[in-house]
Amino acid sequence: xxxxxxxxxxxxxxxxxxxxxxxxxxxxxxxxxxxxxxxxxxxxxxxxxxxxxxxxxxxxxxxxxxxxxxxxxxxxxxxxxxxxxxxxxxxxxxxxxxxxxxxxxxxxxxxxxxxxxxxxxxxxxxxxxxxxxxxxxxxxxxxxxxxxxxxxxxxxxxxxxxxxxxxxxxxxxxxxxxxxxxxxxxxxxxxxxxxxxxxxxxxxxxxxxxxxxxxxxxxxxxxxxxxxxxxxxxxxxxxxxxxxxxxxxxxxxxxxxxxxxxxxxxxxxxxxxxxxxxxxxxxxxxxxxxxxxxxxxxxxxxxxxxxxxxxxxxxxxxxxxxxxxxxxxxxxxxxxxxxxxxxxxxxxxxxxxxxxxxxxxxxxxxxxxxxxxxxxxxxxxxxxxxxxxxxxxxxxxxxxxxxxxxxxxxxxxxxxxxxxxxxxxxxxxxxxxxxxxxxxxxxxxxxxxxxxxxxxxxxxxxxxxxxxxxxxxxxxxxxxxxxxx
Numbered sequence: 411x412x413x414x415x416x417x418x419x420x421x422x423x424x425x426x427x428x429x430x431x432x433x434x435x436x437x438x439x440x441x442x443x444x445x446x447x448x449x450x451x452x453x454x455x456x457x458x459x460x461x462x463x464x465x466x467x468x469x470x471x472x473x474x475x476x477x478x479x480x481x482x483x484x485x486x487x488x489x490x491x492x493x494x495x496x497x498x499x500x501x502x503x504x505x506x507x508x509x510x511x512x513x514x515x516x517x518x519x520x521x522x523x524x525x526x527x528x529x530x531x532x533x534x535x536x537x538x539x540x541x542x543x544x545x546x547x548x549x550x551x552x553x554x555x556x557x558x559x560x561x562x563x564x565x566x567x568x569x570x571x572x573x574x575x576x577x578x579x580x581x582x583x584x585x586x587x588x589x590x591x592x593x594x595x596x597x598x599x600x601x602x603x604x605x606x607x608x609x610x611x612x613x614x615x616x617x618x619x620x621x622x623x624x625x626x627x628x629x630x631x632x633x634x635x636x637x638x639x640x641x642x643x644x645x646x647x648x649x650x651x652x653x654x655x656x657x658x659x660x661x662x663x664x665x666x667x668x669x670x671x672x673x674x675x676x677x678x679x680x681x682x683x684x685x686x687x688x689x690x691x692x693x694x695x696x697x698x699x700x701x702x703x704x705x706x707x708x709x710x711x712x713x714x715x716x717x718x719x720x721x722x723x724x725x726x727x728x729x730x731x732x733x734x735x736x737x738x739x740x741x742x743x744x745x746x747x748x749x750x751x752x753x754x755x756x757x758x759x760x761x762x763x764x765x766x767x768x769x770x771x772x773x774x775x776x777x778x779x780x781x782x783x784x785x786x787x788x789x790x791x792x793x794x795x796x797x798x799x800x801x802x803x804x805x806x807x808x809x810x811x812x813x814x815x816x817x818x819x820x821x822x823x824x825x826x827x828x829x830x831x832x833x834x835x836x837x838x839x840x841x842x843x844x845x846x847x848x849x850x851x852x853x854x855x856x857x858x859x860x861x862x863x864x865x866x867x868x869x870x871x872x873x874x875x876x877x878x879x880x881x882x883x884x885x886x887x888x889x890x891x892x893x894x895x
Contacts, residue, residue: 640738
């Protein structure tokens with residue numbers, strides 16, 4: 411299978427936020443004025459006029475490589491040893507330009523009197539090259555790069571690429587168990603994953619109603635594009651579940667390899683997109699929206715390193731500004747919608763949210779399926795609390811050992827006002843939920859409501875699976891009570 415780029419109680423903050431009406435940081439980089447998205451994202455509005463010293467956060471860019479000779483990416487911007495090519499050659503060369511473009515949005519040097527300003531100023535980049543101009547992207551390379559980046563210590567991974575999802579015609583659907591396993595590996599190791607929802611020009615029709623993989627996998631933040639006017643462009647894939655947040659994705663200005671821009675020697679801004687090929691001069695695509703969210707995630711982790719991935723995604727999504735007719739998108743419904751997700755990225759609001767109550771972390775994730783990924787509930791455990799989210803984490807699964815003749819009683823107190831199911835799956839279950847075709851059935855289940863209960867007399871000893879599934883739109887914490895007699 412192939413992938414294509416999506417282009418056409420915690421300590422207080424270590425520094426004070428820039429107060430409303432006060433002077434905030436303004437990048438002095440000479441081409442920053444061409445980065446309109448910095449203003450729309452409120453990229454630096456949370457910081458005082460002098461950027462605070464923050465610990466570096468490792469961000470992996472899995473893409474077409476990086477021009478390692480570019481002045482925006484001095485050695486200190488790269489994690490030592492953090493560059494690897496999975497397609498031959500050097501990861502610090504970029505024949506296509508896509509990876510260097512993404513890297514500029516995230517991690518171009520700030521205040522170096524050169525070019526543009528990257529949003530995530532504390533970032534150190536990890537570069538995984540999986541694409542070359544003369545060959546398509548292989549899923550095996552993508553999966554291997556994800557695992558390598560995790561092992562290299564990445565806290566955030568940017569995936570500005572994708573393959574078509576088509577629940578109505580599985581011949582068009584590019585779901586890959588290998589890719590899903592690599593994503594789950596990253597989640598288990600505490601990595602925030604950000605992916606472009608995809609562009610309709612690589613799908614059977616425009617606009618396309620489903621997000622691409624890997625954006626359409628659990629725990630991945632799916633990012634759609636916005637035009638400068640605030641509208642959602644036709645190329646940006648729609649999705650009612652996996653489109654989580656939106657960011658500017660048209661006329662984006664960033665870095666390009668010097669080898670590409672020297673083909674236009676009379677152009678003054680060598681190394682930048684206005685001197686590059688036509689596709690980059692007015693660069694548009696969800697590929698170019700995703701790295702802004704990646705940068706925002708890195709900033710949250712730099713300010714508060716103890717955040718867990720589900721806390722980062724929750725903060726980014728719930729602090730987003732709703733996109734609707736009042737601010738440029740006539741066809742966007744109020745609150746979360748299939749075009750813009752929770753709304754427009756707002757970095758100032760996301761960082762400000764760190765001063766308030768934080769969403770509780772779910773320390774048992776990812777527990778989305780049967781098998782050894784499901785945490786074991788020992789006999790001494792009688793109750794637990796966890797979180798569930800219709801858009802980011804619909805399913806939690808637990809593994810429980812039962813003896814023949816034993817009586818089991820499970821009780822679920824679900825999130826207020828939403829519908830959730832409690833199911834008990836028989837021994838031997840391999841998957842409680844196929845991502846495309848729910849082909850298995852539960853041994854016991856209980857209907858919708860705020861509180862559910864299962865009473866079951868065990869007919870055969872073995873490892874059973876308890877599934878908590880949110881089936882209506884909503885999110886929140888739930889309590890599970892287990893009684894074995």
